[in-house]
Amino acid sequence: MFAKVSTAHLEGIEPVLVEVEVNISNMGLPSFTVVGLAETSIKESRERVKSALKNLGFNIFAKPITINLAPADFKKEGTHYDLPISIGLLAASGFLNAEMDDTFFIGEVSLDGKLRGVKGVLPFTIFAKENGFKKIIVPKENINEAAIIDGIEIYGFDSLDKVLAFLAGEMDERPIKKDITELLIHENEYHDFEDVKGQFAVKRAAEIAAAGMHNLLMIGSPGSGKTMIAKRIPSILPEMTLEEIIETTKIHSVAGRLINKNQIVSKRPFIAPHHTASDVSIIGGGRDAKPGAVSLAHNGILFCDELLEFKKSVLEVLRQPLEDRVVTVSRANRTVTYPANFMFVAACNPCPCGYLGDNRRECVCTQAQIQRYRAKLSGPLMDRIDIQVQVSSIDIKDLSKLQPGESSENIRKRVEVARKIQMERFKEEGILYNSQMNEKQIRKYCRLDESSLKLMEQAVTKLGLSARAYSKILKVARTIADLEESKDLLSKHILEAIQYRILDKENL
Numbered sequence: 129m130f131a132k133v134s135t136a137h138l139e140g141i142e143p144v145l146v147e148v149e150v151n152i153s154n155m156g157l158p159s160f161t162v163v164g165l166a167e168t169s170i171k172e173s174r175e176r177v178k179s180a181l182k183n184l185g186f187n188i189f190a191k192p193i194t195i196n197l198a199p200a201d202f203k204k205e206g207t208h209y210d211l212p213i214s215i216g217l218l219a220a221s222g223f224l225n226a227e228m229d230d231t232f233f234i235g236e237v238s239l240d241g242k243l244r245g246v247k248g249v250l251p252f253t254i255f256a257k258e259n260g261f262k263k264i265i266v267p268k269e270n271i272n273e274a275a276i277i278d279g280i281e282i283y284g285f286d287s288l289d290k291v292l293a294f295l296a297g298e299m300d301e302r303p304i305k306k307d308i309t310e311l312l313i314h315e316n317e318y319h320d321f322e323d324v325k326g327q328f329a330v331k332r333a334a335e336i337a338a339a340g341m342h343n344l345l346m347i348g349s350p351g352s353g354k355t356m357i358a359k360r361i362p363s364i365l366p367e368m369t370l371e372e373i374i375e376t377t378k379i380h381s382v383a384g385r386l387i388n389k390n391q392i393v394s395k396r397p398f399i400a401p402h403h404t405a406s407d408v409s410i411i412g413g414g415r416d417a418k419p420g421a422v423s424l425a426h427n428g429i430l431f432c433d434e435l436l437e438f439k440k441s442v443l444e445v446l447r448q449p450l451e452d453r454v455v456t457v458s459r460a461n462r463t464v465t466y467p468a469n470f471m472f473v474a475a476c477n478p479c480p481c482g483y484l485g486d487n488r489r490e491c492v493c494t495q496a497q498i499q500r501y502r503a504k505l506s507g508p509l510m511d512r513i514d515i516q517v518q519v520s521s522i523d524i525k526d527l528s529k530l531q532p533g534e535s536s537e538n539i540r541k542r543v544e545v546a547r548k549i550q551m552e553r554f555k556e557e558g559i560l561y562n563s564q565m566n567e568k569q570i571r572k573y574c575r576l577d578e579s580s581l582k583l584m585e586q587a588v589t590k591l592g593l594s595a596r597a598y599s600k601i602l603k604v605a606r607t608i609a610d611l612e613e614s615k616d617l618l619s620k621h622i623l624e625a626i627q628y629r630i631l632d633k634e635n636l
């Protein structure tokens with residue numbers, strides 16, 4: 129007998145429809161074959177399904193069984209085929225008699241018949257809905273991820289026999305619908321800027337960076353507070369929109385980070401890879417073409433602490449996502465594209481010993497060492513950083529005398545104002561933030577009056593700014609003006625933006 133069950137293959141974060149076709153012959157020796165370009169993980173699926181069905185008392189393996197994953201022109205992988213394969217087997221062997229054309233299935237099955245969480249449930253759910261399925265059945269562990277989607281009935285079960293009972297109409301189960309606000313994490317789990325005393329200039333730079341989603345580099349000696357400040361930037365970023373939440377959750381779902389967590393990504397991610405990280409962990413890829421740190425940071429922050437300690441190859445692969453806001457991951461026979469639109473925050477020491485320009489300790493580096501070090505701080509990666517600030521250390525004695533800083537909540541209110549202005553400005557442009565403006569948009573939205581133009585000319589001759597640096601100053605100045613709700617770009621905005629090009633100046 130024959131049965132067909134619908135599921136999908138995951139290509140990056142985009143599912144592609146797969147029909148699990150099960151054929152059980154009445155004649156021949158017992159066999160159990162899976163065809164249709166199934167990779168190792170699906171061959172293992174066969175063993176799990178066999179054991180689970182046997183343990184549930186279904187004796188169907190005495191006949192020749194063929195499973196075809198159609199279409200057969202791309203490789204299938206992952207554990208989520210267990211459930212559709214099990215259901216197909218039960219239907220083809222006559223143990224299940226139910227109308228399933230409008231139902232979409234995903235889930236891993238354990239040897240004893242329990243349903244286990246899988247990757248990609250959110251993209252699968254959106255896909256099922258968009259392809260006209262009325263129902264989707266997912267592991268209970270993944271229910272929250274799925275349940276934020278409207279317009280499709282979502283059912284979560286923790287075991288195969290419950291799915292069976294439900295399909296056979298023996299169990300009264302209501303579709304699960306969750307209001308996204310129920311799933312948002314309300315308590316503030318971010319660190320607060322209040323903890324950062326003094327450092328007004330750096331905090332100001334962080335606020336501007338957050339307001340325009342500008343990439344930020346902090347240069348300062350050890351203990352000056354760079355890491356502390358970076359960790360607090362998520363707390364002043366604008367709230368994520370529903371669209372951003374779904375987009376970011378999709379990526380985390382595909383990366384397998386939501387299994388067993390039963391939640392969605394409702395706060396901007398802060399991803400801080402260690403400087404020993406490999407290219408693959410940063411950019412994505414590997415055997416299962418997983419999203420890397422740059423994609424996990426999508427709509428949030430990628431923080432590279434001790435930037436110059438990272439491998440050269442890692443710094444190089446960062447260039448593509450910083451430029452294109454997507455990343456292409458290749459594997460043996462195909463490429464997958466993931467979104468990778470993040471705010472890049474980095475920190476490093478001013479020199480090899482770390483104490484150049486610090487008044488607490490003497491720098492012991494030679495001029496040549498400093499020059500070599502500075503040379504690393506130039507080039508294509510640095511070209512993608514809009515704001516560079518120096519972080520000076522504060523003496524411990526003075527630190528205790530200082531008042532607590534302004535709260536993140538207050539700062540974020542100003543950031544939100546600037547964001548609204550940008551959303552309005554760019555509503556026809558297909559971008560969201562000043563940092564994303566192209567040359568044409570810069571000309572349109574960063575018009576200079578005569579005195580600002582003069583100022584820029586002086587800056588160019590004095591600092592020898594490149595064309596790229598010139599555009600960056602204009603974009604940052606636009607954000608500074610937006611924070612003040614100033615329509616015009618004034619000289620003072622330009623002057624401040626020039627301050628954030630410390631690497632273009634001769635000395636730190």
Ligand SMILES: Nc1ncnc2c1ncn2[C@@H]1O[C@H](COP(=O)(O)OP(=O)(O)O)[C@@H](O)[C@H]1O
Nearest residue numbers: 323324325326327349350351352353354355356
């Ligand atoms: N401005 C500051 N206000 C309050 N504490 C500070 C400040 N600067 C540094 N500290 C303290 O010093 C510690 C070390 O700072 P850290 O951010 O690790 O420095 P860096 O990353 O620049 O080496 C912080 O965890 C914090 O306790």
Ligand SMILES: [Mg+2]
Nearest residue numbers: 354355356433
């Ligand atoms: Mg640090």
Ligand SMILES: [Zn+2]
Nearest residue numbers: 479481491493
């Ligand atoms: Zn030094």
